[in-house]
Amino acid sequence: MKYISTRGDAPVLGFSDALLAGLAADGGLYVPKEWPHFSKKDIRKLRGKSYQDIAEAIVTPFVGGDIEKADLRRMIDEAYATFRHPAVTPLVQTDANVFIMELFHGPTLAFKDVAMQLLARLLDHVLTERGERATIVAATSGDTGGAAIDAFAGRDRTDIFVLFPEGKVSPVQQRQMTTAGAANAYPVAVKGNFDDCQNLVKAMFGDVKFRDKVQLSGVNSINWARIMAQVVYYFTAALAVGSPDRKVSFTVPTGNFGDIFAGYVAKQMGLPVAKLVIGTNENDILARTLKTGRYEMRSVKATTSPSMDIQISSNFERLLYEASDRNAGEVVRYMSGLKQSGAFDIEESTLKAIRKAFKATRASEAEVKKTIKTVLAETGYLADPHTAVAIHAAKRNLKADAPMIVLSTAHPAKFPAAVKKASGIDPALPSWLAGLMDREERFDVLQAELDAVEAYIGGKARIAGH
Numbered sequence: 001m002k003y004i005s006t007r008g009d010a011p012v013l014g015f016s017d018a019l020l021a022g023l024a025a026d027g028g029l030y031v032p033k034e035w036p037h038f039s040k041k042d043i044r045k046l047r048g049k050s051y052q053d054i055a056e057a058i059v060t061p062f063v064g065g066d067i068e069k070a071d072l073r074r075m076i077d078e079a080y081a082t083f084r085h086p087a088v089t090p091l092v093q094t095d096a097n098v099f100i101m102e103l104f105h106g107p108t109l110a111f112k113d114v115a116m117q118l119l120a121r122l123l124d125h126v127l128t129e130r131g132e133r134a135t136i137v138a139a140t141s142g143d144t145g146g147a148a149i150d151a152f153a154g155r156d157r158t159d160i161f162v163l164f165p166e167g168k169v170s171p172v173q174q175r176q177m178t179t180a181g182a183a184n185a186y187p188v189a190v191k192g193n194f195d196d197c198q199n200l201v202k203a204m205f206g207d208v209k210f211r212d213k214v215q216l217s218g219v220n221s222i223n224w225a226r227i228m229a230q231v232v233y234y235f236t237a238a239l240a241v242g243s244p245d246r247k248v249s250f251t252v253p254t255g256n257f258g259d260i261f262a263g264y265v266a267k268q269m270g271l272p273v274a275k276l277v278i279g280t281n282e283n284d285i286l287a288r289t290l291k292t293g294r295y296e297m298r299s300v301k302a303t304t305s306p307s308m309d310i311q312i313s314s315n316f317e318r319l320l321y322e323a324s325d326r327n328a329g330e331v332v333r334y335m336s337g338l339k340q341s342g343a344f345d346i347e348e349s350t351l352k353a354i355r356k357a358f359k360a361t362r363a364s365e366a367e368v369k370k371t372i373k374t375v376l377a378e379t380g381y382l383a384d385p386h387t388a389v390a391i392h393a394a395k396r397n398l399k400a401d402a403p404m405i406v407l408s409t410a411h412p413a414k415f416p417a418a419v420k421k422a423s424g425i426d427p428a429l430p431s432w433l434a435g436l437m438d439r440e441e442r443f444d445v446l447q448a449e450l451d452a453v454e455a456y457i458g459g460k461a462r463i464a465g466h
């Protein structure tokens with residue numbers, strides 16, 4: 001499998017090189033040159049198989065011949081052995097046609113673990129085979145950071161630097177990053193918001209001298225392997241409710257658009273998907289874009305679903321590329337509009353293609369709070385605020401002809417204050433995280449300035465070859 005950039009001006013790479021590159025050299029995002037296709041017959045063959053078997057079947061065509069079959073299977077098995085549920089991403093039925101897919105049974109209680117546990121092993125494997133090292137940077141609004149530090153902690157070939165917005169992540173999220181105690185992990189509080197952190201990461205990739213000097217790699221969802229690993233659970237969930245013989249819809253709490261884009265990839269691969277519903281919090285740039293055709297940034301609001309307090313939704317670029325029939329020139333126009341004026345207007349045909357596959361619904365803070373309370377009262381299910389955004393959106397987009405699968409992206413104990421306020425319940429952390437809030441924190445604080453961040457990373461990264 002070969003990978004091409006959404007901006008059309010970067011080298012075409014194989015899987016391992018795209019994995020190490022993270023962001024493409026032209027600032028675009030890598031996507032596979034073509035989508036592997038699964039016929040209904042192929043999908044039926046996956047029925048009754050384990051999560052790991054399905055992961056192997058879905059991931060193999062994307063990896064191509066780059067990694068030996070036995071090595072890939074070993075890494076899949078090891079990655080999902082870290083999950084505390086035998087089904088890895090179990091479904092809970094809450095209504096006749098509504099299912100919640102719990103993606104939070106991994107080590108850090110968020111859906112990021114699903115991809116990150118595999119990605120860390122893949123990266124380590126490729127670096128070891130090549131005898132190389134990498135410096136990993138990640139921007140986080142709370143969950144990617146903890147998942148990345150857990151997955152890369154103690155790995156000899158990588159140092160990991162995580163930029164999080166100071167004071168804008170939940171206390172549990174912060175401590176998952178700052179108390180890990182791994183010598184190769186550097187959490188950094190940035191004086192700014194998540195978009196500032198993400199812009200810094202992209203700017204470091206754009207600084208060729210720095211990128212090459214530290215052998216930069218990224219593990220945000222700009223990295224194709226993150227999306228690839230997330231495609232798997234769309235297949236497992238759909239199969240569990242009757243796919244491919246009935247269509248299934250999904251509602252996804254959305255920020256950086258990586259998770260829901262993985263659903264779109266599953267559809268492109270042949271999974272019969274009726275609708276993909278984008279759930280947004282009050283940072284509703286995607287809901288406004290689908291309605292008006294204009295992607296327009298506003299200032300970020302702090303909400304009870306802080307991981308989705310995002311304006312620049314990175315993976316929307318991958319969707320624009322697909323929906324424009326892979327027109328890199330159109331994508332470049334959009335992205336320079338965004339850089340210059342914070343906005344762009346989507347071409348009519350591209351918008352039509354987006355609206356065909358997606359719906360979008362916004363949840364206000366009051367609606368999120370009410371959803372947590374009423375879902376608990378009606379079904380006994382305790383949702384975290386991100387999941388509540390999606391449940392609110394799902395309810396408004398239910399159709400009798402397709403079951404709705406709502407993605408639950410975080411455990412309620414990651415956001416205890418908001419959950420308690422809405423439900424009266426103080427959700428407890430699982431036993432393996434007991435004591436988290438009492439552990440000593442270690443992190444540095446930096447201004448949101450490229451020079452300062454590059455100097456910090458350059459001074460700490462172990463960049464000499466092995």
Ligand SMILES: Cc1ncc(COP(=O)(O)O)c(C=O)c1O
Nearest residue numbers: 143254255256257258259307409
């Ligand atoms: C708990 C949670 N839910 C939803 C999201 C949004 O996912 P995505 O950025 O892939 O759209 C995030 C962060 O990305 C998150 O941490």
Ligand SMILES: N[C@@H](CCOP(=O)(O)O)C(=O)O
Nearest residue numbers: 140141142143144220221307
């Ligand atoms: N919500 C995310 C933001 C980063 O998203 P990513 O999927 O691109 O890594 C977070 O929790 O950090």
